[in-house]
Amino acid sequence: MESPFKADVLKGKVALVTGGGSGIGYEISLQLGKHGASVAIMGRRKHVVDSAVAALHSHAIPAIGFDGDVRKEEDAARVVESTFKHFGKLDILVNAAAGNFLVPAEDLSPNGFRTVVDIDTIGTFRMCREALKYLKKGGPGKDPSTGGLIINISAILHYGATWYQIHASAAKAAVDSITRSLALEWGTDHDIRVNGIAPGAIDDTAGVIKLAPEEILSQIKQKPLYKFGEKWDIAMAALYLASDAGKFVNGTIMVVDGGQWLSRPRF
Ligand code: HXC
Numbered sequence: 592m593e594s595p596f597k598a599d600v601l602k603g604k605v606a607l608v609t610g611g612g613s614g615i616g617y618e619i620s621l622q623l624g625k626h627g628a629s630v631a632i633m634g635r636r637k638h639v640v641d642s643a644v645a646a647l648h649s650h651a652i653p654a655i656g657f658d659g660d661v662r663k664e665e666d667a668a669r670v671v672e673s674t675f676k677h678f679g680k681l682d683i684l685v686n687a688a689a690g691n692f693l694v695p696a697e698d699l700s701p702n703g704f705r706t707v708v709d710i711d712t713i714g715t716f717r718m719c720r721e722a723l724k725y726l727k728k729g730g731p732g733k734d735p736s737t738g739g740l741i742i743n744i745s746a747i748l749h750y751g752a753t754w755y756q757i758h759a760s761a762a763k764a765a766v767d768s769i770t771r772s773l774a775l776e777w778g779t780d781h782d783i784r785v786n787g788i789a790p791g792a793i794d795d796t797a798g799v800i801k802l803a804p805e806e807i808l809s810q811i812k813q814k815p816l817y818k819f820g821e822k823w824d825i826a827m828a829a830l831y832l833a834s835d836a837g838k839f840v841n842g843t844i845m846v847v848d849g850g851q852w853l854s855r856p857r858f
């Protein structure tokens with residue numbers, strides 16, 4: 592679908608997208624790039640990152656990829672530093688890296704719980720923390736009149752309760768809380784806007800392919816409103832937040848789910 596945004600709304604901006612090699616993270620990278628940004632992507636699987644970068648290059652987007660795990664302090668620091676070294680600044684951080692699997696709470700080990708919290712929650716905070724010195728107003732290479740932007744991808748799992756995702760629901764609830772806390776502190780102190788996007792069921796993503804049981808998918812398919820979203824829908828929300836259209840938006844969690852969460856607990 593054609594973008595309603597002008598192709599230069601992010602001209603001159605530099606974005607770093609964790610989980611940018613696939614799924615929602617890749618689509619956000621692509622759309623930020625198509626609207627003028629230079630893009631660095633970070634992911635655990637080198638071959639996935641490499642092919643995503645090649646795909647971005649095929650759209651003439653200045654892009655670079657780094658393999659790294661947001662659970663590792665040294666990876667987070669290295670990727671943020673390398674992005675700065677390559678592009679000379681950092682304006683936008685998108686935290687899209689996530690881990691998840693379906694498991695009944697009684698079968699989930701504390702380590703399994705911790706693994707998802709480490710990726711989704713601590714990983715998000717770690718990346719924000721590493722990026723702070725570059726994103727803050729007056730940061731190296733930046734336009735001195737304005738600070739940068741963080742977008743944290745969460746979910747709608749925790750608005751009610753979601754079967755077999757106690758770990759991811761808790762992790763994403765904490766991500767939303769991080770978004771609000773940083774919006775308050777870093778918005779005030781550093782002119783950094785921090786917002787979240789909470790996607791619903793998005794077609795052709797690991798979240799749906801791996802996690803949604805068939806009986807839920809068939810119910811979603813039958814509803815006129817509660818249909819699947821597209822990765823594009825999430826990327827357009829990111830563009831709104833990243834562009835000047837969102838310049839007064841800070842600390843919000845934008846739900847992009849077609850109204851699906853309103854139907855809970857029916858699903
Ligand atoms: C029960 C499991 C499990 C499973 C892992 N564990 N998979 N427990 N059921 N299916 C437990 C392990 O037993 C272990 O605990 C601990 O978790 C760590 O497992 P590892 O395999 O060592 O972890 P790792 O290799 O680092 O893999 C991380 C992962 C993996 C999260 C477990 O699934 C992953 O990285 N997936 C790819 C990313 C992904 O799925 N993204 C989708 C995000 S979708 P013990 O106690 O045995 O040591 C999303 C959208 C949400 O977030 C919204 C949906 C609508």
